[in-house]
Amino acid sequence: MKKTIYFAVLLLIIIVASVIYTAVTGKPSKNSRNENPVAEPENNQTQSDKIDINTGKGIVAVNNIQKNPVEKIAFDGSVVFAKSDNYAMSYYPPDQGFIVTIENPNLDLARSQAEDEFIKLLGVDKEQACLLKVTLNVPFGVSEKAAGQNYGLSFCPNGKPFPQN
Amino acid sequence: MKKNRTANFLYFIMLLFALNFALSDFSSAQSGEDPLAGTSVDEVMKNNAAATSAAATPESTAAGTPSSSSYLNQEKIPGFGQTSDFPTYLKQIINFGFAVIGIMAMFMLMIGAYQYLMAAGNIAKEENAKTTVSSALSGLILGLIAYVLLQTINPDLVAFKLDALKIGSSGTSNVSGTGSGGGGAGNTGKGTGSGKCEPVASGPCSESNLKNTCFGSGSYQASSICNAESGGGAGQTSKSDITADGHSFSVGLFQINLTVHDIGGLNCPSAFSGKNYKAVVVDEGLYQQCVQAAQDPTNNIKKACSIGNNGSSWSQWGANKICGF
Numbered sequence: 001m002k003k004t005i006y007f008a009v010l011l012l013i014i015i016v017a018s019v020i021y022t023a024v025t026g027k028p029s030k031n032s033r034n035e036n037p038v039a040e041p042e043n044n045q046t047q048s049d050k051i052d053i054n055t056g057k058g059i060v061a062v063n064n065i066q067k068n069p070v071e072k073i074a075f076d077g078s079v080v081f082a083k084s085d086n087y088a089m090s091y092y093p094p095d096q097g098f099i100v101t102i103e104n105p106n107l108d109l110a111r112s113q114a115e116d117e118f119i120k121l122l123g124v125d126k127e128q129a130c131l132l133k134v135t136l137n138v139p140f141g142v143s144e145k146a147a148g149q150n151y152g153l154s155f156c157p158n159g160k161p162f163p164q165n
Numbered sequence: 166m167k168k169n170r171t172a173n174f175l176y177f178i179m180l181l182f183a184l185n186f187a188l189s190d191f192s193s194a195q196s197g198e199d200p201l202a203g204t205s206v207d208e209v210m211k212n213n214a215a216a217t218s219a220a221a222t223p224e225s226t227a228a229g230t231p232s233s234s235s236y237l238n239q240e241k242i243p244g245f246g247q248t249s250d251f252p253t254y255l256k257q258i259i260n261f262g263f264a265v266i267g268i269m270a271m272f273m274l275m276i277g278a279y280q281y282l283m284a285a286g287n288i289a290k291e292e293n294a295k296t297t298v299s300s301a302l303s304g305l306i307l308g309l310i311a312y313v314l315l316q317t318i319n320p321d322l323v324a325f326k327l328d329a330l331k332i333g334s335s336g337t338s339n340v341s342g343t344g345s346g347g348g349g350a351g352n353t354g355k356g357t358g359s360g361k362c363e364p365v366a367s368g369p370c371s372e373s374n375l376k377n378t379c380f381g382s383g384s385y386q387a388s389s390i391c392n393a394e395s396g397g398g399a400g401q402t403s404k405s406d407i408t409a410d411g412h413s414f415s416v417g418l419f420q421i422n423l424t425v426h427d428i429g430g431l432n433c434p435s436a437f438s439g440k441n442y443k444a445v446v447v448d449e450g451l452y453q454q455c456v457q458a459a460q461d462p463t464n465n466i467k468k469a470c471s472i473g474n475n476g477s478s479w480s481q482w483g484a485n486k487i488c489g490f
Contacts, residue, residue, distance in 0.1 A: 009278060009298060013271070016305055020267055071400055078368065078399050078462070090368070090398050097367020101396035103404060135366045137396040140484040141405040141415070148362025148393035148487055 050123075053096045055131040062132075063123040065091050082121055087114035089121070097133040103142055107162045111136065115153055130156035138162070266308055273301035362488035364388030365397035369462035370418050378466050383476025386490045387469070393484035394420040399462045408437065408444040412452060416459035419469035419482070428468050429458030 050061045065081035072079050082089040086104040091097075100118060104110035114136070119129055130153060140147040145163050152159040242257040244264070277298030284290035364372040364384075370391035375384035388397075395401035395418050403415035406422070414424045414437070423433040424440045433455035437444040446452045458464050472481050479485040 005281070005295075006278070009274065009302075012302060013274060016270075016302075016309065019309055080398070080400050088398055088401070090400065092368040095367050095371065095374075097371070099365070099368050099397050101398045101401065133367050135368070135392075135397060137365070137392055139396045139401065139403075139420075140393050140487070141403050141420075144487060147484060148389060150363050150366055150392070 053132060055133070057131050060124060060128045060131050062128075063121060065121060066093070082114075082117055084113075084117075086110035087117070089114065089118060095133070097135065100134060100136040102136070102138045102146075105142055107138060107143060107146060111151075111154060111162070115155070118153070126153075126155050129153060130158075263308075263312075266305075270301050270305040270308075274298060277301060362389035362393045362484070365392045368397045369399055369466070370395075370397040375466070379470035380466075380473075380476040386479060386488070387473070387476055389488050390473075390479055390482050390484055390490070391418050391469075393488055394418070394482060399465070400460050402456065402460075407442070408446060409439070409442065410445045412444075412446050413456075414441065414444060416456050417465035418462055419465055419472075421459050421465060421468050421472075423452070423455045423459060426468060426472070428455060429461065429464040431455050431458055433458075 049064055049067075051064045051066065053060045053062055066079050069079035069081050070083045077093045078090050079093075080088055080090045084103075086102070086106075087110050088101045088103060090099045090101075092099065098118070100114050102110045102114065118134075119126065122129065122132075124132075134153055134156075136151045136153060137149065138146040138151075143162075149160070151162065154161070242254070242261050244261065245257040277294050277296075280294035280297060281291060284294055364370075365388050368374070370388050372384045372388040375387045375391075376382075378384070378387075380387040391397055397418065399418055401417060401420070402413040403420055404413065406413060406415035406420070408414050408424070415422050421428055422441070424437045424444045425434060427433050431451065431454055433451070434440075436446060436448040436451040436455055438447045439445060459468075470476070473479060479488065479490040482488075
């Protein structure tokens, strides 16, 4: 009888300690509907010199900017392929989209430099660049007035000017 | 016997607190926090002076970043650092309580087992020992059930997300979105700028991607806020939200303020002394880990969900001043 009680107490201690440990160290929130909300990267084109971008209006072959990225963002495969005081450019493989972020309050100057660099790095002409899915935007910290909009490439039909001060 | 039971119950409560305290410490150590890191009185006074100064400085509120509240608790809760807001302090007290409960429960179990061993066949002593053990166990189980119930009802109840109680929260933001100033106070957000924001067309912050996250039907607003805050770049570190020693403290898609928020299981505020613009990095290694964690889109989106109550509140973001959600 005593042995049974000892064993039961020991077992209970272990179980309770395990439960507390699990609770304290934290399990995933049930509020999260998706444990990994970001799509998995596509790695099959990372080593070739060119990558094909499906634009919906045909394929555009661009230089493989995934090959030597400035920095690679963990887990989602995003690559920052150009970065300066004026702008940052990233490529997101899951939707083959490009994001150009203006980081200088002199927006027009920074945009001009960014667009030139974008075309040069991708090895495409302006016509091809306009087929790509490019988001060009300005963070709130750089310009409160211009933030929150997609301006596109200025030489493309969907390109918009920055708001005037 | 009744008196004995009451005493045992009290012992067990204390034991429960203690055990949880030990486990919390272990958890803190895992996340890179040094629970025993001390701060001298001079440092405390310095911090308080800095916090007071920050609150009085116009730019500390003009940027949409939280103004530092003017008080840091002088007496730290064991195992936790200083804090300037009441909800965090409350959370520390409760977590400390849970830790004490755990340790005391374990202690009482040991006492009960010892009493049982030493009873030597004395039925009265055996009964007494059994009562001690059963009281400790039942209390421990009760505490656990309470925790599990709260976790099941709403995980925020055990996470103590009490942002609404934060000192000065009515006029400030816990997520940055700074830059050209413009009255960060309020941020109730009915477009004072150039109108509504647009969602990001590509990347982890695109509307289609955020639809599959905790933002769900609020993905349009989330994507737009993300666009305004970071431009949708996961690696974005703010060039305007800079600490006193030159470190960017707003990072990633939703520009999470690392001086205020933990992210990816890391206790990022402990990497700083002070908050926001007055902050100074005191743990460079942890700071770098926090930056990396915040640049991970998955972490950043999850944290943004948590801050924005899964898309029901956008007032925490300074950029909502122009988005107007």
